[in-house]
Amino acid sequence: MTNTTVMTGFSMVTLVTAAGLLFAFLSASLTAGTIKATPENLQSALDAAEPGDTVLLEDGLYRGGFHLARSGKEGAPITIKAAGASCVVDGGDNALQLEGVSWVTVDSIRFQNARVAGIYVRSRGWPEAPHQGGGPSHLPFASHVTIRNCVCTDNAKWGIITSHIDHFTVDGCETCGSKIQHGIYVANSSDYAVLRNNIVHHNAGNGIHINGDPDCGGNGIIRWALVENNRIFENGKLGGSAMSIMQVQDSLFRNNLLYNNYAHGFTLFWYTGDEATQSSKRNQVYNNTVFFRPGEGRFSLLMRRSSTDCKLKNNVFVGGARGAMYVEPSCLDGLDIDHNVIFNYPGQRLFGDALEGVNFDSEDGSAERLDAWRALGFEPDASSGVEISMAKWVEKGFDLHSTIGVAPQFADVEKADFHLAAGSPGVDLGTDLGEIVPTDIDGTPRPQGPRYDCGCYERKGD
Numbered sequence: 358m359t360n361t362t363v364m365t366g367f368s369m370v371t372l373v374t375a376a377g378l379l380f381a382f383l384s385a386s387l388t389a390g391t392i393k394a395t396p397e398n399l400q401s402a403l404d405a406a407e408p409g410d411t412v413l414l415e416d417g418l419y420r421g422g423f424h425l426a427r428s429g430k431e432g433a434p435i436t437i438k439a440a441g442a443s444c445v446v447d448g449g450d451n452a453l454q455l456e457g458v459s460w461v462t463v464d465s466i467r468f469q470n471a472r473v474a475g476i477y478v479r480s481r482g483w484p485e486a487p488h489q490g491g492g493p494s495h496l497p498f499a500s501h502v503t504i505r506n507c508v509c510t511d512n513a514k515w516g517i518i519t520s521h522i523d524h525f526t527v528d529g530c531e532t533c534g535s536k537i538q539h540g541i542y543v544a545n546s547s548d549y550a551v552l553r554n555n556i557v558h559h560n561a562g563n564g565i566h567i568n569g570d571p572d573c574g575g576n577g578i579i580r581w582a583l584v585e586n587n588r589i590f591e592n593g594k595l596g597g598s599a600m601s602i603m604q605v606q607d608s609l610f611r612n613n614l615l616y617n618n619y620a621h622g623f624t625l626f627w628y629t630g631d632e633a634t635q636s637s638k639r640n641q642v643y644n645n646t647v648f649f650r651p652g653e654g655r656f657s658l659l660m661r662r663s664s665t666d667c668k669l670k671n672n673v674f675v676g677g678a679r680g681a682m683y684v685e686p687s688c689l690d691g692l693d694i695d696h697n698v699i700f701n702y703p704g705q706r707l708f709g710d711a712l713e714g715v716n717f718d719s720e721d722g723s724a725e726r727l728d729a730w731r732a733l734g735f736e737p738d739a740s741s742g743v744e745i746s747m748a749k750w751v752e753k754g755f756d757l758h759s760t761i762g763v764a765p766q767f768a769d770v771e772k773a774d775f776h777l778a779a780g781s782p783g784v785d786l787g788t789d790l791g792e793i794v795p796t797d798i799d800g801t802p803r804p805q806g807p808r809y810d811c812g813c814y815e816r817k818g819d
């Protein structure tokens with residue numbers, strides 16, 4: 358349905374005829390460009406949608422496996438939206454797949470129990486992930502797809518996955534219960550992704566996974582992502598990271614809260630492709646809070662494989678059974694890390710070696726890394742063999758203004774309230790990040806008091 362059709366309908370209101378009144382009555386039940394959908398006709402509604410249309414789903418249980426192959430336009434997106442509060446799309450390989458479409462918004466629908474993904478968004482003609490052996494280079498990417506206020510739960514592999522899509526936004530969604538892999542997966546050279554205000558929890562693998570996927574064609578790099586105000590917890594029972602960043606460059610991560618996860622916290626890494634050109638470079642990691650309970654998790658912060666020229670400031674890194682943090686020698690070029698709260702529990706390291714129990718790649722490489730540390734003047738602790746001296750780290754000019762080894766003092770850890778309590782070392786420890794981080798995760802303006810706080814919350818009045 359088009360706007361033109363509906364406008365014609367409203368013009369009929371002026372006709373004082375029986376037919377005109379009937380037409381006006383029928384038209385009044387619709388808003389401009391609205392196609393009402395039921396479990397019986399949703400696929401045909403999607404097949405008929407035109408730019409500017411809203412496909413409005415009435416409450417009910419929809420049998421999944423829907424497919425949209427039609428695009429909106431700039432200023433006239435196709436919107437697929439729930440009319441009420443209990444619209445559920447259940448099952449299918451993908452409960453909803455958007456293939457090769459641009460300018461589409463999906464709003465306020467629940468997608469569950471799919472055999473692959475709750476929502477799968479991909480460009481036409483490009484290989485799906487995982488894929489080995491490259492792909493086409495001449496086909497355009499789809500773009501400007503927004504998933505908003507949706508719930509994606511109990512899907513086998515992914516809650517939401519995108520492949521070769523630029524300007525992909527996930528805003529205000531809950532992605533949980535992915536049984537094998539991740540909550541949100543931005544894959545395959547997709548630039549300008551925005552992941553904002555999402556709740557990501559109880560996924561077996563990563564919470565949020567952003568991976569340029571060089572094996573899948575394109576330039577194999579994700580650039581200019583903005584990841585902010587996400588709450589990520591209880592992910593990673595099968596491994597991975599709460600925030601997994603691979604082959605990602607020039608991106609900004611601010612005001613995210615990662616807590617009570619089971620594998621890594623925040624990971625910047627390179628995995629496939631060309632390490633020199635496709636590693637995770639020039640990323641900004643500001644005002645995030647990473648928290649593990651005692652004895653749980655791996656590292657709060659892990660940087661490996663030429664993740665160079667990154668800036669990490671005003672963060673809180675607490676816990677990690679392998680260490681609060683590990684930054685590999687290959688990541689030190691251009692590293693600007695400071696004004697962080699770094700803490701671990703009694704008996705747990707502040708700065709450990711990633712290889713202990715970690716199997717990111719097939720080759721070990723520990724001897725080479727030991728040589729690299731020694732070349733930089735570091736000598737791993739003789740008793741543990743894997744611990745790097747935090748004092749030496751600071752002596753080398755890293756985390757000069759950070760607070761190291763002092764308990765962070767959150768408001769109420771048991772209730773997952775990670776606001777800073779009065780007297781927390783994170784209050785006013787941060788550096789001024791200006792318009793790059795103007796507020797906290799609650800929207801409170803920064804700074805309060807004389808300076809920025811560390812972590813995702815700015816303490817009001819301080």
Ligand SMILES: [Ca+2]
Nearest residue numbers: 805808810819
């Ligand atoms: Ca402050």
